[in-house]
Amino acid sequence: MDYRKIISGLINDPLVTADDIQIAAEGHGDYALPCFKYARELRKAPPAIAAEFASRIPDNDIVERAEVAGGYLNFSLKRETMVRETMREYSDFDGLRKANAGKTVCIDYSSINIAKPFHIGHLMSTAIGGSLYRIYKYLGWKAVGINHLGDWGTQFGKLLAAYNEWGDKTKKLTLGDMLSLYVRFTEESEKDPALAERGRTEFLKIERGDAEAVKTYELFKATTLEEVNKVYDRLGIKFDSYNGEAFYNDKMQPIIDELKAKGLTEVSDGALIVRLDDYGMPPCLIERSDGASLYATRDLAAAQYRADNYKFDKCLYVVATQQNLHFRQLFKVLELMGREWAKAMVHVQFGMVSYEGQPLSTRHGHVVFLSDVIENSVEKARRIIQDKNPDLSDKDGVAEKVGVGAVMFFALGTQRIKDVDFNYDKVLSFEGETAPYLQYTHARCESVIAKGGGRPETFEPSALTDDEAYAVVKMLSAFRDTVSEAAEKYEPSIIARYLIDLAQSYNRFYIANRVVTEDKTLTAARLALTAAVSDVLKEGLKLLLTDAPDRM
Numbered sequence: 001m002d003y004r005k006i007i008s009g010l011i012n013d014p015l016v017t018a019d020d021i022q023i024a025a026e027g028h029g030d031y032a033l034p035c036f037k038y039a040r041e042l043r044k045a046p047p048a049i050a051a052e053f054a055s056r057i058p059d060n061d062i063v064e065r066a067e068v069a070g071g072y073l074n075f076s077l078k079r080e081t082m083v084r085e086t087m088r089e090y091s092d093f094d095g096l097r098k099a100n101a102g103k104t105v106c107i108d109y110s111s112i113n114i115a116k117p118f119h120i121g122h123l124m125s126t127a128i129g130g131s132l133y134r135i136y137k138y139l140g141w142k143a144v145g146i147n148h149l150g151d152w153g154t155q156f157g158k159l160l161a162a163y164n165e166w167g168d169k170t171k172k173l174t175l176g177d178m179l180s181l182y183v184r185f186t187e188e189s190e191k192d193p194a195l196a197e198r199g200r201t202e203f204l205k206i207e208r209g210d211a212e213a214v215k216t217y218e219l220f221k222a223t224t225l226e227e228v229n230k231v232y233d234r235l236g237i238k239f240d241s242y243n244g245e246a247f248y249n250d251k252m253q254p255i256i257d258e259l260k261a262k263g264l265t266e267v268s269d270g271a272l273i274v275r276l277d278d279y280g281m282p283p284c285l286i287e288r289s290d291g292a293s294l295y296a297t298r299d300l301a302a303a304q305y306r307a308d309n310y311k312f313d314k315c316l317y318v319v320a321t322q323q324n325l326h327f328r329q330l331f332k333v334l335e336l337m338g339r340e341w342a343k344a345m346v347h348v349q350f351g352m353v354s355y356e357g358q359p360l361s362t363r364h365g366h367v368v369f370l371s372d373v374i375e376n377s378v379e380k381a382r383r384i385i386q387d388k389n390p391d392l393s394d395k396d397g398v399a400e401k402v403g404v405g406a407v408m409f410f411a412l413g414t415q416r417i418k419d420v421d422f423n424y425d426k427v428l429s430f431e432g433e434t435a436p437y438l439q440y441t442h443a444r445c446e447s448v449i450a451k452g453g454g455r456p457e458t459f460e461p462s463a464l465t466d467d468e469a470y471a472v473v474k475m476l477s478a479f480r481d482t483v484s485e486a487a488e489k490y491e492p493s494i495i496a497r498y499l500i501d502l503a504q505s506y507n508r509f510y511i512a513n514r515v516v517t518e519d520k521t522l523t524a525a526r527l528a529l530t531a532a533v534s535d536v537l538k539e540g541l542k543l544l545l546t547d548a549p550d551r552m
C-alpha cells in the first residue's frame with residue numbers, strides 16, 4: 001500500500017500531494033506532513049493549516065490519529081492494518097516491474113583501459129555501475145551493461161614497438177609485463193628518437209590493419225581482458241558489450257560530416273572543434289590537426305550507436321567527477337545536433353578514492369591493484385572468521401563473501417559524490433556500517449529462524465504491534481520505495497543506508513525481545529518478522545553486489 005498516497009487522499013486538498021508526506025521522525029507517529037509551504041497560498045499559519053487538514057480526515061481503516069505538532073501534522077497508522085499489509089506486500093515488485101517493462105537503460109561502466117592496471121580507482125565505476133545494473137534489472141528494466149574499453153590510441157604503437165624489441169615471446173604475456181614494457185619504452189624513447197619513431201610506425205601499422213601488428217594488438221587486448229574478467233567474475237559483474245573506442249573507428253565520419261553540414265564546427269589551429277562559448281564551456285575537440293580523432297568524437301559515435309541499437313530510455317555513464325566537463329560537452333554537442341535522446345543521458349559521477357590515507361596516482365607509481373585489494377580483504381576476513389567462529393563449515397566460502405562484500409560496501413555505502421578512503425579495518429568491522437555487519441545480522445536471522453523451526457506459513461499481525469516490532473515493520477514497508485529511489489537517483493548508497501537502518505532496527509527488536517518463546521502465536525509472528533528482515537537484507541545486499549551467507 002502506498003501510505004503517502006492514501007494519506008494525501010484522505011486530506012483531499014489540491015495543494016497536498018503524496019510526495020509532501022514524509023516518514024515521521026522517531027516518536028512522532030508514522031508519517032508527517034510539514035505545512036510550512038502552504039502558508040503563503042492559504043494565508044494562514046502552518047499550525048492552523050495542520051489543524052484544518054486534521055479536521056478534514058474522515059473515519060477510515062488506515063489512519064488511527066492525526067496530531068498537530070507545530071507546523072506539522074503527524075499521522076499514526078492503525079498498527080495492525082499496517083503490519084498486515086506490509087508483511088503481505090513488502091517484497092512484491094510486480095507492479096513496479098510491470099510499469100517498467102519495455103524500458104531500456106544503457107550503463108557504461110568500469111570501462112577499463114587495455115594494457116593499463118585495473119586499479120582501485122576503477123573500483124567505484126565498476127561497483128556503482130554493476131550495482132545500478134542489478135537495481136534496474138530488479139525493477140523490471142532491460143539493462144545493457146557496456147564496458148567502453150580504452151583500446152585505441154598511439155600508446156598501443158609504443159607498446160607494440162616495446163614488445164617487438166624486448167618482449168619474451170616464449171612465455172605467456174601478462175598485464176604486468178605490458179606495464180613494464182610500456183614504462184621501459186617511455187624511458188628509453190626519451191633518449192632514443194629512433195625508438196620513438198618506431199612507436200609511431202607501429203601504430204600506423206595497427207591503423208592500417210597490418211596482419212602482424214593487429215595480431216599483437218589483439219594479444220594485448222585478450223591478455224588484459226583475461227585478467228580483468230577474473231576480477232569481474234569474482235564480483236559477479238556482467239557486461240553485455242565490450243565495444244570500446246576502437247569499435248567506433250569507422251563510425252565517426254558520419255558524425256563529423258553532420259557536424260560540419262550543420263555548421264557547428266570550426267577550424268582552429270588546424271583542429272576541428274565545436275565552439276561551446278555560449279554555454280560557458282571550452283570547445284569540444286572533434287579532430288586533431290593530424291587528423292586523429294579524439295575521445296569525444298568516439299563518444300559521440302558511441303552515443304549514436306547506443307541510441308540506434310538499444311533505443312534506450314536512459315543512458316548512464318558511470319565515470320569519475322574529473323570527466324564532468326567531457327560529458328557536459330558531449331551532451332551539449334548531441335543536443336546541438338538535434339538529438340532528442342541527449343536529454344536521457346546522465347553522467348553518474350563519483351568522488352575520489354584514497355587508500356589507507358594515501359592518494360592514488362598511477363603516474364607517480366602508487367598503484368593499488370583491485371585484485372590485490374580483494375584478495376587482502378578476503379584473507380583478512382578469513383582470519384576474523386577463524387577467530388570468531390573456528391567451527392564454521394565452509395570458512396573459505398564465507399570469507400570470500402565477507403571479503404568481497406566489505407569492498408563492495410565500501411564503494412557503494414557512501415553517497416557517490418563524496419571522496420572516500422579505503423581502510424581494511426574499517427570495511428571489515430563487524431560493528432560499523434559495513435557489509436559484514438549486515439551479513440552478520442542476516443546470518444543471525446537465519447539461525448533464529450532455524451532454531452524456531454523454520455519460516456511460519458501464517459501469523460497474527462496483532463502480535464507485531466509493540467514499538468520495537470512495529471519499527472521494524474515500518475522499515476520493511478519502505479523497501480520498494482528505497483529501491484526505486486536508488487534507481488531514480490543513480491545512488492546505490494540509498495539502499496546501503498536503508499539496509500543499515502533496517503538491521504539496526506531489527507537488532508533493537510532482537511535485544512529487547514525473545515523470538516522463540518512458549519507462546520506459539522507470538523513466536524510465529526516474530527519468526528515471520530525475522531524472516532522478512534532476513535530476506536530483505538539478502539535481496540538488498542545482492543543489489544549491492546554482496547552475497548549473504550546463511551551462517552557465519
Ligand code: ARG
Pocket residue numbers: 108111112113148149150299302317319
Ligand atoms: N576509459 C576511460 C577512463 O579510464 C573511461 C571511459 C568512460 N566511458 C566513456 N564512454 N567515455 O578514463
